[in-house]
Amino acid sequence: MRTRSGARGVGRVVFSSRETLKRKRREPRADTSVSAAPRLFLQSIFSVLFPSDCKICRTPLNNIARLPVCRECLDAITPLRVPQCLICGDRLRSAQLLMGDGLCVNCRECRPDFERAVSFGEYRDGLRTLIHLLKYEAVIPARSPLGRMLAEAISELLPGAGEGKPLLVPVPLHRSRRRSRGFNQAELIARAAFRRLPHKLEFAPGILVRRRETISQVGLSREERIQNMRGAFHVSDRGRVKGRNVIVVDDVMTTGTTLSECARVLRQAGAAKVWAATVARAFHGVELPEFAESREEEEVEAAVGAASARTVLAGDTTPASV
Ligand SMILES: [Zn+2]
Numbered sequence: 001m002r003t004r005s006g007a008r009g010v011g012r013v014v015f016s017s018r019e020t021l022k023r024k025r026r027e028p029r030a031d032t033s034v035s036a037a038p039r040l041f042l043q044s045i046f047s048v049l050f051p052s053d054c055k056i057c058r059t060p061l062n063n064i065a066r067l068p069v070c071r072e073c074l075d076a077i078t079p080l081r082v083p084q085c086l087i088c089g090d091r092l093r094s095a096q097l098l099m100g101d102g103l104c105v106n107c108r109e110c111r112p113d114f115e116r117a118v119s120f121g122e123y124r125d126g127l128r129t130l131i132h133l134l135k136y137e138a139v140i141p142a143r144s145p146l147g148r149m150l151a152e153a154i155s156e157l158l159p160g161a162g163e164g165k166p167l168l169v170p171v172p173l174h175r176s177r178r179r180s181r182g183f184n185q186a187e188l189i190a191r192a193a194f195r196r197l198p199h200k201l202e203f204a205p206g207i208l209v210r211r212r213e214t215i216s217q218v219g220l221s222r223e224e225r226i227q228n229m230r231g232a233f234h235v236s237d238r239g240r241v242k243g244r245n246v247i248v249v250d251d252v253m254t255t256g257t258t259l260s261e262c263a264r265v266l267r268q269a270g271a272a273k274v275w276a277a278t279v280a281r282a283f284h285g286v287e288l289p290e291f292a293e294s295r296e297e298e299e300v301e302a303a304v305g306a307a308s309a310r311t312v313l314a315g316d317t318t319p320a321s322v
């Protein structure tokens with residue numbers, strides 16, 4: 001598997017090297033001095049007091065909306081329609097299509113621990129902005145359309161998920177990250193999706209626990225990513241998982257290493273089969289602004305968070321309520 005930085009010829013990061021340790025040290029500390037709740041409350045008030053432009057196309061919105069995105073931009077977010085790997089969902093190039101087995105190179109070499117991964121749309125344009133609004137600017141009402149999209153992706157898996165309700169398990173954040181952000185975006189989206197499929201799933205947040213922070217996967221080789229994830233998760237209630245089918249959900253799937261590790265741990269705890277579903281899929285080889293400079297996600301998050309705080313202070317609209 002080519003890494004994004006490798007694909008561009010940028011120097012590779014050697015795992016466990018001094019560089020990796022430096023990156024670890026650069027990770028921001030959880031902000032335990034300021035609770036996230038007052039910040040979210042303030043943003044919620046601003047959403048009511050000040051009208052806003054659409055955060056995607058910048059057109060002024062006619063009325064005050066909890067979600068500052070226009071209907072046209074939401075409608076423009078459409079499901080994936082490209083040839084995809086039957087297991088991991090990565091886009092298949094024409095050479096791979098000729099192989100005829102419907103699998104990408106990576107899955108042919110080494111299968112992930114989930115049965116199959118599905119995503120609603122590609123992680124770009126409006127969908128990417130919508131996810132960023134939720135994740136980095138705490139625009140909580142974005143969970144609603146994102147939950148609808150996740151529910152559509154999950155529905156694709158349900159016919160093959162056998163009898164009984166599969167457990168719906170969001171990928172957890174480490175507690176320090178959750179505390180500083182104020183919420184786990186995967187859990188919010190999963191809950192919104194579950195509300196649309198209440199008779200077909202059993203919502204099980206908290207089954208999977210993240211017991212340590214992981215460094216950003218950006219710039220790591222496939223082996224390094226797997227190593228980076230090892231031991232990051234554990235199952236808190238093995239009895240509830242035993243013999244059950246599970247669907248692990250997240251906002252974005254990039255390399256699939258996180259979801260595969262979640263699946264491995266769940267299967268080790270006795271889960272029968274594990275699938276993965278995300279709202280968005282970042283395809284290999286597609287450069288994204290946050291990867292272009294090989295910056296870590298945490299650094300992007302810090303920068304966007306600072307911009308968001310400035311926006312709130314300037315009186316712009318960023319609606320939110322937990
Ligand atoms: Zn718009």
Ligand SMILES: [Zn+2]
Pocket residue numbers: 085086087088089090103104105106107108
């Ligand atoms: Zn694949």
